[in-house]
Amino acid sequence: MTTGAAKHGSNVSLARRAWAIRRNALRMGEVQGQGYIGQALGVADVLAVSYFHALTYRADEPEWEGRDRFLLSIGHYAIALYAAMIEAGILPEDELETYGMDDSRMPMSGMAAYTPGMEITGGSLGHGLGIAVGMALGLKRKQNPAFVYNMLSDGELGEGSTWEAVMSAVQWKLDNLIAIVDFNNQQADGPTRAALAQVPEAAKWQAFGWHAQEVDGNDLDAVVAAFDAARNHDGAQPRVIICNTTMCKGIPFLESREITHFVRVEPEEWAKALEILDGEKPQ
């Protein structure tokens, strides 16, 4: 199967794609004066690899039957996915400025009914992986070779329903299901590791029967390798990639801030962040 830049008909580097995703997200944050920018900056590299290396899709036909399904459990990461889908041409760039506004197709929390390319309504955490199980079963029934990707957060792993889905995916040998965990160790009340994530993640998923990998989610080469391994693995089992990411990655003054789930950015800081990013535009 063709993957990578060639598949997407472009020589634009993944670093440049990730940069553009960060830039789109910052612009949306600037428009709204707020947003889950810490998560968006942190997960931009994983989304760049997803949309410009791994996923098969048609930008002008988001519901094309042959597409790989990308399910965003974590509704508040919508800003990041909009940023990626704008860069992918699924959403028009000029719509970016409507983020979070009345009548916008880009609400603050991602919903399937609002946005082309948004597969599910996220936000109630612990739903995405179960829906992904059903879609993976459905694709197998239809003998459709597409993959189902589900992006979860580390905090979402505290939801018991996620583990029902983890067991079910193994039971049904869903080798067309790839879970991506954005592990930034931040949930609403503080570090995820201080809540329910005590056990090493990859070992836990492996013990449940998954093909599990853990990577630096801000290392593009490592993420590419992990996605390739997940897709090409020949075991009859679901796959998970645990991506350790850094909140606010790419904007040092935000990275060094005392980071929580919701990063406060002062009005004048958006332009400052964009300036820093623009100064580091990759080829």
Place this chain on the structure above:
Amino acid sequence: MKPQELSRRQSKYTARSVPQGERVATSAMIASLDAEGRDTIAAPFGHALVDIAKTREDIVGLTADLSKYTDLHVFANAYPDRFYQMGMAEAVMISAAAGLAREGFTPFATTYAVFASRRAYDFIIMAIAEENLPVKIVCALPGLTTGYGPSHQATEDMAIMRGMPNLTIIDPCDAVEIDQATRAIADTPGPVYMRLLRGQVPNVLGEYGYQFKLGRAQVLRDGCDVLFVSSGLMTMRTLDAARALQKDGVDCAVLHVPTIKPLDTETIIAEASKGGRLVVTAENHSVTGGLGEAVAATLMRAGVHVPFRQIGLPDAFLDAGALPTLHDQYGISVSAVAAAVKSWL
């Protein structure tokens, strides 16, 4: 720290023993609903689904370890490759049903009414109803149809589910209606929650030449003193109570309302407006948040002011025991219904 003194629910029962040789009524959970000498039909839901699936390849079945107790085993035996045993995991069963619906299938997902309405609510509302997906959730043990106590008695399932936008709610009366309603909901877009009687299910409506119509209430019997407005198995009770009351010179009409949502307000208002009749709602459900309150609100909004009484289960955790005993105790047996009506006239 001195622990707080708790004011907990206490059983009213004391130690007892059974005299040698005496038989006692038991609280069997999986027994079919007492048919009271009527004809019965076996597993109407399961057989209807098998029949529909002959021409509908999009139909699939899922259960959370309760196929035998929701009659879905009939479908599983007929179409093993279209049946998903999801294990004792209601959240993933409902979410996976949503995923299958997204891929173009029409899933029928079964469990007990308590587990769907209480445990799986968030998954039903967000993964299914919010996106108006065609998942049909079919649930056994509605209301007081088991003697196992509150863990299995879905006395408030309709109250819970009525608040959910997009959801159609069906409370069928008997085997005839379960067969017809299963076919109707398979053809209906959007999500459905249907209460189910399983096993040997009485045939009550056959003699009325009844045909289920989604969203429609139907007069099964006319009468000038009392208008029963009932759903589910309580329509069996109101029909029988009407016969019994006839002998005492009380003339009762029965308006059967199998679709709880969307409610057929037009027919309910028209029937209640005829005047001169005591309106009595009857439901196998708590008096809180079910058919009775829905009818009351409908009449109030329409400015129809009529004498109104409600038959239903109390807003309480019910006792364990044998069903006939419990139905008498909580006022939903035929004799209890008839006695209540006489006391109100």
